[in-house]
Amino acid sequence: MGAHHARRRQGDSASMRALAIAVILPIALTTLAAIIWLWPSGEAINPEQAAQGEQTNGRVVAVETGPCPEGQPGTDRCGTVQVRLTEGSKGDVIEAPLPTGPGAPPIREGEDVVLLRLSSPEGGEYAVVDHQRERPLWVLAIAFALALVAFARWRGVSALAGLVVTFALLVYFVVPAILGGESPLLVAIVGSAAIMLIVLYLTHGFSLSTTVAVLGTLISLTLTGVISSATVSAMHLTGMTDDISTSVGLSLQINMQGLLLAGIVIGSLGVLDDVTVTQAATVTELAEANPAYGFKDLYRAAERVGRSHIASVVNTIVLAYAGSSLPLLILIVAGGDSLGGSVTDQVIAQEIARSVVGTLGLIAAVPVTTVLAAWTQQRVLQGSRHA
Helix, strand or coil: CHHHHHHHHHHHHHHHHHHHHHHHHHHHHHHHHHHHHHCCCCCCCCCCCCCCEEEEEEEEEEEEEECCCCCCCCCCCEEEEEEEECCCCCCCEEEEECCCCCCCCCCCCCCEEEEEEEEECCEEEEEEEEECCHHHHHHHHHHHHHHHHHHHCHHHHHHHHHHHHHHHHHHHHHHHHHHCCCCHHHHHHHHHHHHHHHHHHHHHCCCHHHHHHHHHHHHHHHHHHHHHHHHHHHCCCCCCCCHHHHHHHHHCCCCHHHHHHHHHHHHHHHHHHHHHHHHHHHHHHHHHHCCCCCHHHHHHHHHHHHHHHHHHHHHHHHHHHHHHCHHHHHHHHHHCCCHHHHHCCHHHHHHHHHHHHHHHHHHHHHHHHHHHHHHHHHHHHHHHHHC
């Protein structure tokens, strides 16, 4: 049995690996060429209203509260705050109004805060806009990295490297290219393809199973882009559903409908990777455990695993979107609106479209990846029998 597995793995590394390289290399070169073509020139679209202040950090040294002015709704804590600057003019103590109104951060002595320096005829004025969260974020990130490496070891290290690559491509390519005026959907597809190629091979190694997962992800991702484009157009979704998206669309002159499509594609990539890698690995393990299995046997067995996986992932997707939209759901229920009227509202319809389109892409990923994996493993088994 050991000699049999050795011969089969040798066949995998010879003919099938050569075929995998022949298929993946053109895709990788095309993706690289697209990135070079779409790479931002550094002249991003400037907002019509430039930022009116400069952010800096400081630490609260004193808080003085007082009565709030009459006729100022939603305010129950007014006064001033004294902050010692920790950036720029370090050590200087400035005075700023205590943040008030709905959503204002509660400020206490000794806390690190973010300030906005505003220009005025009388000189610079400061306003406290938020808490400084750098230290707890670093603690959380270190705890995450240690837990991942402790559990997954070298796979955890490669997964962390994949996260760095993903973050770098999003920050230095996807977002600047969109700001530079390129099509958000095109940039999202190219960026997702680059992330997929680098991260999957970096995390799982260059193998036949990984190559099958890459191809299955690419096909499913393209199908997701096509379905999302048709859905957004048919439902007349604009992508402007809140203050942030409206501000981005108006001030940066970005096609928000295209940005919505880009968000659907990028959001689908992570779950697609999970499904395709699982299907490819399942077929590989079935082929190794049952060398007598043919194409139909491998496909049927792996398809049953895929159905169970999809059933659980669909619920995960719906719960994830419901969790992010929980304040909106509470507002709808509290308002007593009818279910039919609420669902057809653009805000709700957009989230439904995200969930359904992402799910359709996942459903397609299972048979596509399973067929590719079963065919390649059958070829490997045939090669081992003739060896």
